[in-house]
Amino acid sequence: MISIKNTDLKVSRLCMGGCPLGGYGWGNVEKTDLINAVKTAVESGINFFDTADTYGLGESERTLAYALGEDKNKVVITTKFGVRVENGKTTYDNSREYIFKAVEGSLKRLNRDYIDLYQVHYRDGVTPLREVAESLEILKNQGKIRYYGLSNIHEEDAQEIKAFGGNNPFVSFQDEYSLACRKNEKEMIRFRDEFSMTPFTWGSLGQGILSGKYDKNCKFDANDRRSRDIYVNFHGEKLLKNLEIVEVLKEIANERGKSVSAVAIRWILDYLEQSVVIVGAKSPKQVIQNVESLGWSLTTQEIERLEKISKE
Numbered sequence: 001m002i003s004i005k006n007t008d009l010k011v012s013r014l015c016m017g018g019c020p021l022g023g024y025g026w027g028n029v030e031k032t033d034l035i036n037a038v039k040t041a042v043e044s045g046i047n048f049f050d051t052a053d054t055y056g057l058g059e060s061e062r063t064l065a066y067a068l069g070e071d072k073n074k075v076v077i078t079t080k081f082g083v084r085v086e087n088g089k090t091t092y093d094n095s096r097e098y099i100f101k102a103v104e105g106s107l108k109r110l111n112r113d114y115i116d117l118y119q120v121h122y123r124d125g126v127t128p129l130r131e132v133a134e135s136l137e138i139l140k141n142q143g144k145i146r147y148y149g150l151s152n153i154h155e156e157d158a159q160e161i162k163a164f165g166g167n168n169p170f171v172s173f174q175d176e177y178s179l180a181c182r183k184n185e186k187e188m189i190r191f192r193d194e195f196s197m198t199p200f201t202w203g204s205l206g207q208g209i210l211s212g213k214y215d216k217n218c219k220f221d222a223n224d225r226r227s228r229d230i231y232v233n234f235h236g237e238k239l240l241k242n243l244e245i246v247e248v249l250k251e252i253a254n255e256r257g258k259s260v261s262a263v264a265i266r267w268i269l270d271y272l273e274q275s276v277v278i279v280g281a282k283s284p285k286q287v288i289q290n291v292e293s294l295g296w297s298l299t300t301q302e303i304e305r306l307e308k309i310s311k312e
């Protein structure tokens, strides 16, 4: 367990990612498997769930609430706003009017009186961060959200956070980070240390490539986003590089009697201190394998082996 900085929220360092729960863009998924994956996570001690209003256009929040049932007030739920999908077109919106509308939708779908942590999914490039914070403060005072954070950080965010002085009200941030994607590492450490925010990593298994089940001939259905070149982890040179990392993960997993996914997650837990690792899962089996990452540590030598092979 870890405390999210400047909050009273205590969460498991492994957070269940809710993107697959939306049932869209991740290939064919069985709803029963998704629901049972959430239940298995709770039974395994996971108390932190990440979702967004845009995942499956609300379906992820609905499925999460349904699967949690009575447990919904015993766990910590974080959701996101700011991605607006209308008539098949996606835009970003952080305006007060939109935030106030978005929060009502999320509360309804989550079937909850409040959101523990409300995250700005993407900045809209127009609304200053101070104004976003003012809107979120109003929701906080109304009891609709408890805390708020950022997602997909940039240098501009750093400048605006600096302007809050020692009173940065954003308690957390999330960005892509894994052995397959270390390009955000410096920035993530900076936001953690300079602004006292808790880092969450997404794409922690490189969208699944670090689970060890894919090879160089992997192919995805058209309804799976990973079929697109933009999902670089599964294409070209990057795929081959990732498979080299997977070989080392497999060796360590064999030596330690752990799943390959568990070792990939453990590396983040050990390497990026004070972090929360978000991992999407589509079945109870995947959750159980991912939970194997908790309660032990990699040795310095094992960390170095993975460090060396994954350096960008």
Ligand SMILES: NC(=O)c1ccc[n+]([C@@H]2O[C@H](COP(=O)([O-])OP(=O)(O)OC[C@H]3O[C@@H](n4cnc5c(N)ncnc54)[C@H](OP(=O)(O)O)[C@@H]3O)[C@@H](O)[C@H]2O)c1
Residues within 6 Å of the ligand: 016, 017, 018, 019, 020, 026, 027, 050, 051, 121, 151, 152, 174, 175, 201, 202, 203, 204, 205, 206, 207, 208, 209, 211, 213, 259, 261, 278, 279, 280, 281, 282, 285, 286, 287, 289, 290
């Ligand atoms: N803030 C943002 O903009 C943002 C962006 C992306 C994601 N996120 C959040 O972060 C979460 C995690 O990211 P992600 O879901 O994109 O990627 P991820 O966690 O790296 O990969 C998840 C995928 O890996 C596979 N997998 C998981 N556990 C496995 C296991 N034990 N064995 C084999 N395969 C396994 C599953 O897909 P297959 O079985 O089909 O391979 C699963 O859907 C999301 O769900 C979401 O909550 C946030």
